[in-house]
């Protein structure tokens with residue numbers, strides 16, 4: 835009679851893929867800003883063309899990217915979205931829902947389902963892995 839030991843069963847079972855920590859809403863905003871190639875000051879300039887309110891805009895943009903900070907309302911997120919492409923509904927889901935209900939977001943550029951592909955004007959994001967879009971893989975290959 836054959837008895838499998840616990841060790842032989844464990845060695846025959848493939849290891850699950852490594853778990854990624856959940857994407858945080860402040861990380862999403864930073865990834866989208868960096869994918870747009872903008873600094874905080876450039877974002878503030880776009881949010882507030884008037885010099886008098888620009889430093890307030892810079893403080894807001896910086897606050898929204900601060901680790902642990904979650905905007906309770908959409909108004910500041912919509913102001914950021916006027917400066918660079920981001921999806922306010924993705925932000926809300928990352929900020930308000932448990933991780934198992936988060937949308938797929940690329941860890942390289944912050945793209946999500948309805949965004950256009952990095953480096954391509956009219957192509958929606960496609961995925962090579964659960965957390966990486968094809969545009970980021972192409973950028974890594976191009977940079978290598």
Ligand SMILES: [Zn+2]
Pocket residue numbers: 940941942943944945952966967968969970971
């Ligand atoms: Zn990407």
